[in-house]
Amino acid sequence: MTRLLACLMLWLVPKARVDEPILVDPLLIKQAEAVFQVIASPDNPIWPGWDATDTPIMIYLPNTQEILINHPQPGPEFNAYAGPLKFGNSAIFVHSGKTQIEWDGQNTSRDIFGINTLIVADTLSNRKQNISGLLENSQPATDKIADLSYASLRADPYDQMALIAHEAFHVFQFRELKRPFADESSVRSYPCLSVANNLGLALEAEALFEALTAGDETAMKAAAKRWLAVRLERRAMLSDTAIAYEDANEFTEGLAKYVELKLMDVLEGRAPGADLWLAQGFIGFNQKVAYREKLLKAMRANLRGEVNVNNDPYGTAPVRFRLYFSGMAIAALLDQLDRDWKEKIKDPSLSLTDLAAASLRLTESEQTKLVAEARSHADYASWVEQKQKLAADGQADTQRRLDQIIAGPNTLLVLDFSNCLDKRVGLGFTPFGVRGVDENRTIYSMVPVSGSLENGKHSFAQTTPAPILEDRKEHLFQMQLAERLDLVAIRKLLGDSASNRWQQTDLKLELPGVTVKATSVEIQFDEGKLLIKLMPATE
Numbered sequence: 001m002t003r004l005l006a007c008l009m010l011w012l013v014p015k016a017r018v019d020e021p022i023l024v025d026p027l028l029i030k031q032a033e034a035v036f037q038v039i040a041s042p043d044n045p046i047w048p049g050w051d052a053t054d055t056p057i058m059i060y061l062p063n064t065q066e067i068l069i070n071h072p073q074p075g076p077e078f079n080a081y082a083g084p085l086k087f088g089n090s091a092i093f094v095h096s097g098k099t100q101i102e103w104d105g106q107n108t109s110r111d112i113f114g115i116n117t118l119i120v121a122d123t124l125s126n127r128k129q130n131i132s133g134l135l136e137n138s139q140p141a142t143d144k145i146a147d148l149s150y151a152s153l154r155a156d157p158y159d160q161m162a163l164i165a166h167e168a169f170h171v172f173q174f175r176e177l178k179r180p181f182a183d184e185s186s187v188r189s190y191p192c193l194s195v196a197n198n199l200g201l202a203l204e205a206e207a208l209f210e211a212l213t214a215g216d217e218t219a220m221k222a223a224a225k226r227w228l229a230v231r232l233e234r235r236a237m238l239s240d241t242a243i244a245y246e247d248a249n250e251f252t253e254g255l256a257k258y259v260e261l262k263l264m265d266v267l268e269g270r271a272p273g274a275d276l277w278l279a280q281g282f283i284g285f286n287q288k289v290a291y292r293e294k295l296l297k298a299m300r301a302n303l304r305g306e307v308n309v310n311n312d313p314y315g316t317a318p319v320r321f322r323l324y325f326s327g328m329a330i331a332a333l334l335d336q337l338d339r340d341w342k343e344k345i346k347d348p349s350l351s352l353t354d355l356a357a358a359s360l361r362l363t364e365s366e367q368t369k370l371v372a373e374a375r376s377h378a379d380y381a382s383w384v385e386q387k388q389k390l391a392a393d394g395q396a397d398t399q400r401r402l403d404q405i406i407a408g409p410n411t412l413l414v415l416d417f418s419n420c421l422d423k424r425v426g427l428g429f430t431p432f433g434v435r436g437v438d439e440n441r442t443i444y445s446m447v448p449v450s451g452s453l454e455n456g457k458h459s460f461a462q463t464t465p466a467p468i469l470e471d472r473k474e475h476l477f478q479m480q481l482a483e484r485l486d487l488v489a490i491r492k493l494l495g496d497s498a499s500n501r502w503q504q505t506d507l508k509l510e511l512p513g514v515t516v517k518a519t520s521v522e523i524q525f526d527e528g529k530l531l532i533k534l535m536p537a538t539e
Helices: 002-012 026-039 123-136 141-147 157-176 184-189 195-212 217-235 240-267 274-278 288-303 317-337 352-360 364-375 380-406 487-494
Strands: 057-061 065-069 079-081 092-096 108-112 115-121 412-416 425-428 434-436 441-444 450-453 458-462 468-471 476-480 501-511 514-526 529-534
Touching: 026 057, 026 065, 026 157, 026 240, 026 274, 057 123, 108 157, 115 123, 115 157, 123 141, 157 240, 184 240, 184 434, 195 217, 195 288, 195 317, 195 364, 195 380, 217 317, 217 352, 217 364, 240 288, 240 317, 240 352, 288 317, 317 352, 380 441, 380 468, 380 476, 487 501, 487 514
Parallel strands: 057 115, 412 529
Antiparallel strands: 057 065, 065 092, 079 092, 108 115, 412 476, 425 450, 434 441, 441 468, 450 458, 458 514, 468 476, 501 514, 514 529
16 A cells, blocks of 8 residues: 555656746746745734745646646646746746636636635736737727827736735635625626716715825724715615625625735835846835825726726626725725724624724714715716716617627527526626626626536536626527528538427537537527527436
8 A cells, every 4th residue: 555655646746847948927936926925924914814825826828838836736747847937945837738727817716636726817818818808999999009008018016916915815715714705696786887876986985095095093084984974875775685795895805905905015125036126117115105006096996987897887897896996995994993803804794894884983963964075075966977877878888788699690599498497597607797687687798608507407608708698587598609500500510401490308519609508408490590498307
């Protein structure tokens, strides 16, 4: 047994390769090293109890290369790196070719070889995603080129380090600060275009900005109370589901954004490693004030609805992204209100808003007065007009998107699951690409969407991203295929050259842009429309 285990362990240990080239941005490795010099310690100065010493890192460039750092059991396809790049005393492993993550810009945490791992997309991958967003913008090409500044192309070294700290904190959060994640399906009913809600958020932005830039404690608390008064007024109009969605993402993403802010505080005055000076725009660890100002301005702009997120001002992308900044701002405020808040937030029944409210002790009479005061802002009337226009334009744009799905130029695929015994759908989508049409209908976009029913016996998976409409009342999914198919093509796909109606079992249908699998279906094709009825699943 001992000898067998020894042989197995020998097989698992990758062979060292001096000649393995590093194809990801090597500066990311050194920037991550600088961050881990702060967070990989029992005395982490950003968050008590957070020690990232055992947190592995993966840096990847899609289908080109992935680097694993500090991972105790990399797969056999990884080779130990023996070149000149170092990451403290941690081992570096390299794998070139097909990567485990194939999409650009996936900065996150996920299970890699059985261990929750910090994931960082390569500089080129993030840049490609940003440029893709610019190309998808409907502006004329000349306007896009004008917007393509050198600053937007350059990878900001401080943002890179902040991103690494942000995602590393998620690993700690998920492991130690245990509480339920946001129910991302609830974003479908969030009132993205509500004039009252969006006005309230703009007023919150002003009060938070004033509180966090106040020169003394009295001014800070006065502005903080005004923020809380506006928030309580705004949230009185929201459903419990919407409030829970805000609270959960302010905890998850807002605290990680707060970590970015605190990282620059801790790095201030430290001596950077020599390699960091090779990064464009790096001027040393003296950016505490400038970086704080940058993030607070971003908070203000996002909550006021002034930031273009995924080229969609009307859907959930700006809704979810602003929670990064509102959560960051409330956490920064709590630093001044309650020195023990990081211990208290471990209680899953408490939100950041709850902790702030406990410290500020706002009375009902104060709330009424402060809401009126907030609405006396000089820009309030113009904000009302802006939010009303946003709502009207959003409704028109939603109708345009509906028309593009239902009456687009390609073949319309309709998946009808009204006959399924269990109509619950497991849906894979990004909360940054959701557009609520009404209480029953939702449009998903941005990434390939997948769904499964009846314990996976029926499923579909887009192979290329395309807007897809879910109708929870009629139990339908509708999407445009990537091509327009005629009856001849459909018959060829189904292996039947005689009809336009079929009944099949154990279906696996590879359509342009989507794959459909089902144990039992009825299929009908009329010009421009392919209807697939999913039948009760067979064993």
